[in-house]
Amino acid sequence: MRRPMTSYSARELALKVLDEVDAAGAYANIALTRVVAKYQPVGRERALLTELSYGTLRRLNTIDWVLARFLRKPLSSQNRWIRNILRLAVYQILYLDRIPPAAACNEAVELAKKYAAPHFAGFVNAVLRRVVREKEKISFPDREENPVDHIALKYSHPTWVVELWLKELGVEETIRICEANNQTPATTIRTNFLRTNREELLRRLKEEAGLPALPTRYAPEGISVRGFHNLQDLPAFREGLFFVQDESSMLVARALNPAPGSFVLDVCGAPGGKATHMAELMGDRGRILVLDIYPHRLALVRENCARLGLKSVDAVLGDAQEVDRQFGLAADFILVDAPCSGLGVLRRKPDSRWRKQPEQIPALVALQRRILRSAAAALRPGGVLVYSTCTVHRAENEAQVRQFLADHPEFVLEDLRPLLPCELDVKGTMKEGFVQLLPYQGLDGFFIARLRRLLTGGKG
Numbered sequence: 001m002r003r004p005m006t007s008y009s010a011r012e013l014a015l016k017v018l019d020e021v022d023a024a025g026a027y028a029n030i031a032l033t034r035v036v037a038k039y040q041p042v043g044r045e046r047a048l049l050t051e052l053s054y055g056t057l058r059r060l061n062t063i064d065w066v067l068a069r070f071l072r073k074p075l076s077s078q079n080r081w082i083r084n085i086l087r088l089a090v091y092q093i094l095y096l097d098r099i100p101p102a103a104a105c106n107e108a109v110e111l112a113k114k115y116a117a118p119h120f121a122g123f124v125n126a127v128l129r130r131v132v133r134e135k136e137k138i139s140f141p142d143r144e145e146n147p148v149d150h151i152a153l154k155y156s157h158p159t160w161v162v163e164l165w166l167k168e169l170g171v172e173e174t175i176r177i178c179e180a181n182n183q184t185p186a187t188t189i190r191t192n193f194l195r196t197n198r199e200e201l202l203r204r205l206k207e208e209a210g211l212p213a214l215p216t217r218y219a220p221e222g223i224s225v226r227g228f229h230n231l232q233d234l235p236a237f238r239e240g241l242f243f244v245q246d247e248s249s250m251l252v253a254r255a256l257n258p259a260p261g262s263f264v265l266d267v268c269g270a271p272g273g274k275a276t277h278m279a280e281l282m283g284d285r286g287r288i289l290v291l292d293i294y295p296h297r298l299a300l301v302r303e304n305c306a307r308l309g310l311k312s313v314d315a316v317l318g319d320a321q322e323v324d325r326q327f328g329l330a331a332d333f334i335l336v337d338a339p340c341s342g343l344g345v346l347r348r349k350p351d352s353r354w355r356k357q358p359e360q361i362p363a364l365v366a367l368q369r370r371i372l373r374s375a376a377a378a379l380r381p382g383g384v385l386v387y388s389t390c391t392v393h394r395a396e397n398e399a400q401v402r403q404f405l406a407d408h409p410e411f412v413l414e415d416l417r418p419l420l421p422c423e424l425d426v427k428g429t430m431k432e433g434f435v436q437l438l439p440y441q442g443l444d445g446f447f448i449a450r451l452r453r454l455l456t457g458g459k460g
């Protein structure tokens, strides 16, 4: 067994992750990977490190609001090590029952001495002891009087995201989504049906790595793995037996359901999660052309195809807004897995909710509209187009598709019920041809719409 290189505790390593994110603007997953590579924590310490750093980042809004109650100077003007030491300790005090509050306080005091200066010890101790004493008395803004602040502070989400969901979904639904976004999601993998089957892969995962793995609920190729694991290090990964992918994402290829032997355009296709899935569903027969505007992401498509043993996928540099000029009426199936605001995958990336800005959205909506219009022109009459996003936002999803249909009478929505499990259909829209998947269903928040180009002219 690998031994830890150092005697750094999980809390100290979590502090290093928080500091990289706060001071250097690093992405949490990259900062965590760096810290793990350098200090090599193992087993429970490795799991606790992830829990502490990701948990603190997810709950940042709540933690900072709570701390502000106990500080005279704003948190933003505190010494940056002290700021993150306090955040880390408050996360443990408020959310981790298994860690005694005294242990969280004591270690915070030691970290303050080591990373800031010995004179901070008394201050850190006093603030945290007060948080422990008074935590039961903390009351959030009233839910009825001020639902935006109530949800943003209690469930730690940006105010603008809460406002958007409240307007579209109401209080109950918004709270359910925010709660789900604060849970650690399982990792899911997709069985490569061309090389193995799900039972066999489950057996290998158990035998080779002792992984607690279970079949996923909705996608017949999916396997859900709990806890932290270096899946990429497994022989089964290197042998191309699986691809790491969320279950929602697997359902997109199933909604398109391309026939073996057909020509498929995947116009925003890197790194090839859905393209490789489609190739597997097609028995690697036919041709799938993946476009993307980033060469380094296209290289990942090729790498994934090589590992999974797929020959029917080509990856080429191209702008999805211009496919109409290159492929007039040639494709049998088209996937538009559009760039989007990503509000459906906040549970996956703990710091992503704080990085997004509402000002970015109008340009995305306009880009999606141009991509859809251009892609549609490359579809043969009778062909099928699936539009998908990983967001929960009407303007990018249902409204985008409705606008497209208004502009393109030669397209109709097509019933998704024959293609996707009906238990997913919480809003009852699958018969109309689209579905909004939500994180509280246990998968990423995706939108999927299936459209068919009529054989002749328009509807009227």
Ligand SMILES: C[S@@+](CC[C@H](N)C(=O)[O-])C[C@H]1O[C@@H](n2cnc3c(N)ncnc32)[C@H](O)[C@@H]1O
Pocket (backbone or CB within 6 Å): 249, 267, 268, 269, 270, 271, 272, 273, 274, 275, 291, 292, 293, 294, 297, 318, 319, 320, 321, 337, 338, 339, 340
């Ligand atoms: C949601 S991701 C696609 C994920 C991919 N379908 C998969 O399953 O692995 C959106 C992709 O669109 C690409 N993209 C953004 N603007 C584009 C454009 N104008 N033309 C083509 N691709 C674009 C991004 O680089 C990104 O890889």
